[in-house]
Amino acid sequence: MSDTEPRASETTPNNPPTPPKKSDPIEQRDFANPTINIIQSASRKASTSDLSSISRESTPPPLPPRPKNLGLLDSRPSTSHSTAPARPQLVSKATTQLSYSDTNTYNNETQSDSHSSGASRPKNYFGLNFGSRNTSDVEDYASMRSFAPTEVGIGDAESMIGELGGDREKSLLRSLGHRFEDQESESMFPPDPQFEEAFKHEFDDIPDMEADGSNEESVMLQWRGKLKHFLILSSAGKPIYSRHGDDQLITNYIGVVQTIISFYQSANDTLRGFTAGDVRFVVISKGPLNLVAITRLPESESQLRTQLDALYMQILSTLTLPSMERMFATRANYDLRRPLQGTETLLSALADGFTRGSPSTLLSALECLKLRKSHRHIINNTLLKTRSENLLYGLIVASGKLVSVVRPKKHSLHPGDLHLIFNMLFEAGSVKAGGGENWIPLCLPGFNNTGYLYMYVSFLNLEHPTKQMQERPQSRSGDGDEVAILLISANKEGFFEMQSMRNMLVEQLQINGSIALIRDAVKKGRPRCTDIVPGTPLRHFLYKSRGNVQFVMPGFEPAFADSIERRRLMNLYGKLHVQLHGKPTSLKIHHETSTTYISLAWTTPLFELYCVAPGTTSRAALAQAANKVIQWVRMEEERVFIIGGAVF
Amino acid sequence: MADLGAPAQPKPSSSVKLVLLGEAAVGKSSLVMRFVNNDFQENKEPTIGAAFLTQKCNLPTRTIKFEIWDTAGQERFASLAPMYYRNAQAALVVYDITKPSSLTKAQHWVAELQRQASPGIVIALVGNKFDLASPSGGEGVDDVDAAPAAEGETNEDEESIDARRVPTKTAKAYADEESLLFFETSAKTGMNVAEVFTAIANAIPETSLKGPRGVGGQTNLGRQEDARVNLTGGRTEGPKEGCAC
Numbered sequence: 001m002s003d004t005e006p007r008a009s010e011t012t013p014n015n016p017p018t019p020p021k022k023s024d025p026i027e028q029r030d031f032a033n034p035t036i037n038i039i040q041s042a043s044r045k046a047s048t049s050d051l052s053s054i055s056r057e058s059t060p061p062p063l064p065p066r067p068k069n070l071g072l073l074d075s076r077p078s079t080s081h082s083t084a085p086a087r088p089q090l091v092s093k094a095t096t097q098l099s100y101s102d103t104n105t106y107n108n109e110t111q112s113d114s115h116s117s118g119a120s121r122p123k124n125y126f127g128l129n130f131g132s133r134n135t136s137d138v139e140d141y142a143s144m145r146s147f148a149p150t151e152v153g154i155g156d157a158e159s160m161i162g163e164l165g166g167d168r169e170k171s172l173l174r175s176l177g178h179r180f181e182d183q184e185s186e187s188m189f190p191p192d193p194q195f196e197e198a199f200k201h202e203f204d205d206i207p208d209m210e211a212d213g214s215n216e217e218s219v220m221l222q223w224r225g226k227l228k229h230f231l232i233l234s235s236a237g238k239p240i241y242s243r244h245g246d247d248q249l250i251t252n253y254i255g256v257v258q259t260i261i262s263f264y265q266s267a268n269d270t271l272r273g274f275t276a277g278d279v280r281f282v283v284i285s286k287g288p289l290n291l292v293a294i295t296r297l298p299e300s301e302s303q304l305r306t307q308l309d310a311l312y313m314q315i316l317s318t319l320t321l322p323s324m325e326r327m328f329a330t331r332a333n334y335d336l337r338r339p340l341q342g343t344e345t346l347l348s349a350l351a352d353g354f355t356r357g358s359p360s361t362l363l364s365a366l367e368c369l370k371l372r373k374s375h376r377h378i379i380n381n382t383l384l385k386t387r388s389e390n391l392l393y394g395l396i397v398a399s400g401k402l403v404s405v406v407r408p409k410k411h412s413l414h415p416g417d418l419h420l421i422f423n424m425l426f427e428a429g430s431v432k433a434g435g436g437e438n439w440i441p442l443c444l445p446g447f448n449n450t451g452y453l454y455m456y457v458s459f460l461n462l463e464h465p466t467k468q469m470q471e472r473p474q475s476r477s478g479d480g481d482e483v484a485i486l487l488i489s490a491n492k493e494g495f496f497e498m499q500s501m502r503n504m505l506v507e508q509l510q511i512n513g514s515i516a517l518i519r520d521a522v523k524k525g526r527p528r529c530t531d532i533v534p535g536t537p538l539r540h541f542l543y544k545s546r547g548n549v550q551f552v553m554p555g556f557e558p559a560f561a562d563s564i565e566r567r568r569l570m571n572l573y574g575k576l577h578v579q580l581h582g583k584p585t586s587l588k589i590h591h592e593t594s595t596t597y598i599s600l601a602w603t604t605p606l607f608e609l610y611c612v613a614p615g616t617t618s619r620a621a622l623a624q625a626a627n628k629v630i631q632w633v634r635m636e637e638e639r640v641f642i643i644g645g646a647v648f
Numbered sequence: 649m650a651d652l653g654a655p656a657q658p659k660p661s662s663s664v665k666l667v668l669l670g671e672a673a674v675g676k677s678s679l680v681m682r683f684v685n686n687d688f689q690e691n692k693e694p695t696i697g698a699a700f701l702t703q704k705c706n707l708p709t710r711t712i713k714f715e716i717w718d719t720a721g722q723e724r725f726a727s728l729a730p731m732y733y734r735n736a737q738a739a740l741v742v743y744d745i746t747k748p749s750s751l752t753k754a755q756h757w758v759a760e761l762q763r764q765a766s767p768g769i770v771i772a773l774v775g776n777k778f779d780l781a782s783p784s785g786g787e788g789v790d791d792v793d794a795a796p797a798a799e800g801e802t803n804e805d806e807e808s809i810d811a812r813r814v815p816t817k818t819a820k821a822y823a824d825e826e827s828l829l830f831f832e833t834s835a836k837t838g839m840n841v842a843e844v845f846t847a848i849a850n851a852i853p854e855t856s857l858k859g860p861r862g863v864g865g866q867t868n869l870g871r872q873e874d875a876r877v878n879l880t881g882g883r884t885e886g887p888k889e890g891c892a893c
């Protein structure tokens with residue numbers, strides 16, 4: 001999908017200019033005036049698709065050069081599986097909903113070898129015979145022109161080309177429908193080498209600048225090549241945190257950002273964000289801090305705000321609000337990096353989670369380990385039974401998925417707080433790598449941002465639960481089987497009390513068989529779509545239960561096994577999410593379609609559902625599949641969600 | 649994992665509470681990881697809060713179970729430190745031989761321990777990252793060559809093999825003055841790591857030893873003292889004797 005639409009416009013000299021609908025000015029207006037969103041959303045809805053799959057025309061095709069006079073040819077992907085970094089927004093424009101579903105239905109029927117008459121191009125189109133391919137392209141072009149709906153024809157020539165490109169891709173796809181069906185693991189998104197390349201290096205460290213400045217240029221280039229930056233600075237302009245680059249490197253940028261922020265502030269205006277070229281800036285000011293996100297990923301302002309909020313919460317979690325304010329009260333240009341020392345890894349783990357794409361953050365919801373209701377009930381009761389006097393919250397967590405919680409009646413757990421804890425335990429290596437048991441002072445800002453709680457953490461060795469786990473898998477690869485017991489107390493001297501509760505708890509869980517059940521559930525992992533609904537065309541979905549503030553999803557495998565595919569899936573979810581949540585009007589149902597996928601976002605007072613299927617799927621089939629997921633969740637509700645939990 | 653050579657008849661065992669203190673990034677967690685897991689990790693992430701680990705150490709006549717608090721060295725945790733050293737019988741105060749400021753910090757910790765910890769606490773001063781010193785420089789106590797390097801900041805950008813900035817004799821002199829055990833170690837190569845713990849085990853006054861179960865807060869002295877160990881030679885070089893590492 002479209003990853004970084006704006007980028008395309010930057011580097012695409014020989015492509016048709018972006019059609020008005022997608023142009024940057026509109027993006028800018030999004031920031032300037034939220035009401036624009038209404039219009040945009042509405043029009044997007046009407047037009048089926050979206051800002052979603054913008055092509056990366058910019059991408060130079062690695063294969064033989066092709067005629068430059070047809071911009072659309074350049075956008076042709078070189079690999080066979082992906083049909084084209086099409087410009088779906090154009091597709092949608094050209095195509096009415098009706099024609100869309102027609103096409104789709106048709107595709108479904110022709111999944112076998114026979115292909116549609118509409119697909120007049122030779123079947124061996126993807127045979128990589130470029131000579132003939134070009135010829136056929138031209139033919140396509142010509143034949144497609146006549147297909148173009150007249151109303152679109154009125155538009156300017158360039159958008160016309162875009163239309164054609166889109167339609168053409170669509171019919172190409174049609175002819176290849178079976179391929180997509182068969183090859184589950186093939187990309188759901190058009191290839192985008194430039195994005196892939198950037199993403200591959202996104203998490204690489206930037207080397208230090210040499211003292212003599214000899215590598216300055218390459219360092220700067222790497223810095224600018226990052227898809228995403230997070231900067232945190234004090235309102236006095238002192239750098240506090242940057243995801244990429246050392247101080248020396250970011251000083252200039254901090255200066256610029258600071259200047260811009262104070263410019264707005266002096267005008268009694270608060271800068272919220274802006275778009276410059278292909279880059280989106282979002283700033284939030286929180287007391288003495290300014291937090292900045294700079295992204296080339298397709299993320300909305302509000303999504304970026306949520307991310308910045310989480311970083312802010314992480315800082316509060318380290319310092320507490322009053323103590324941070326005290327630090328700045330004594331000296332406005334206080335260097336906050338000192339008291340934050342050692343937590344950069346937590347901030348970076350959060351930041352990288354956002355850059356990789358985090359369903360939990362997107363939905364502001366938690367994921368639970370799927371267990372039978374009666375099994376979870378036993379675990380809950382065991383927690384209650386072994387609960388120690390000074391326990392505030394007790395949690396059992398399997399690699400970021402909640403297994404069970406025990407909590408006081410009057411305190412619920414804030415998902416943002418849990419996210420910080422899960423980030424610390426399962427994403428950042430600090431606690432994991434240390435070994436042994438841990439006693440961690442932390443502030444849970446959602447619970448109370450003024451004081452510390454103390455968290456006892458012990459990772460379980462599921463095979464030998466009573467043994468202390470001394471060594472844990474260091475890499476994230478082992479993350480499926482990390483189960484941690486977290487016991488949170490307000491008593492800072494409570495370590496040994498919590499430790500003995502842990503020992504009792506684990507002993508009981510072992511006796512009553514719960515450890516084995518947890519181990520099995522963890523080993524099983526997330527189900528595949530096809531385990532959930534046999535034969536479903538869905539490749540992935542997110543279902544959020546609004547009432548429980550929890551979500552459930554299938555595994556990313558096989559369709560989104562690698563991190564790039566996953567990121568693209570999250571890009572798509574992000575866009576769908578915007579459609580449902582764009583203020584002030586929100587849609588109830590939104591479709592988003594490209595040549596390679598069709599997706600759906602659906603919200604009701606009870607749930608939000610986002611799902612994606614190959615482009616060959618008809619709307620009707622997609623809707624049916626979505627309904628099946630909802631039925632499944634309804635049936636499994638008390639297994640996939642923790643309802644109520646153990647309360648004392 | 650520790651009891652490899654355990655005799656049929658269990659030796660008397662006692663537990664020793666030990667706390668690691670020192671500036672962030674000097675290698676406290678790495679020393680513990682070497683001692684407990686015999687493992688080392690480059691670019692280890694900083695400790696958050698404190699970690700509690702246990703490891704047994706087999707001495708000829710008894711088994712010592714270390715209950716180790718590995719604290720985070722960051723400033724903001726400083727106020728929590730007393731909680732960890734309050735009942736400790738031993739402390740490992742660690743500095744980084746490539747970073748003079750970390751020795752200063754270590755000296756502060758030693759002073760604080762001498763003021764606030766239990767009077768009998770055994771303190772070992774440990775200069776870590778020995779592997780970063782050049783083979784010629786600083787191995788001996790009278791290490792003349794290392795001294796100039798200690799002052800020179802110019803070394804930093806050179807392809808210098810010797811990153812040592814704290815001469816052995818400086819630290820050793822200070823340790824002697826304060827009656828501390830003293831070792832230079834490398835968590836990376838494992839050099840002297842077991843020795844530090846063994847030396848501590850041998851240096852714990854027997855009156856402060858207690859059963860392995862006395863994990864609680866109270867200092868509950870001298871419970872099972874049958875197994876007397878000759879502690880007079882406390883600071884033995886004790887190379888790996890029995891220590892399970």
Ligand SMILES: Nc1nc2c(ncn2[C@@H]2O[C@H](COP(=O)(O)OP(=O)(O)O)[C@@H](O)[C@H]2O)c(=O)[nH]1
Pocket residue numbers: 670671672673674675676677678679689690691692693694695721776777778779780833834835836837
């Ligand atoms: N070369 C070298 N590096 C070490 C040694 N011990 C620790 N380190 C490194 O120093 C850094 C800080 O170590 P760590 O154990 O986290 O220090 P702590 O903050 O005192 O616990 C890590 O990157 C370690 O890999 C050592 O003996 N030699």
Ligand SMILES: [Mg+2]
Pocket residue numbers: 673676677678694695718719720721
């Ligand atoms: Mg540490």
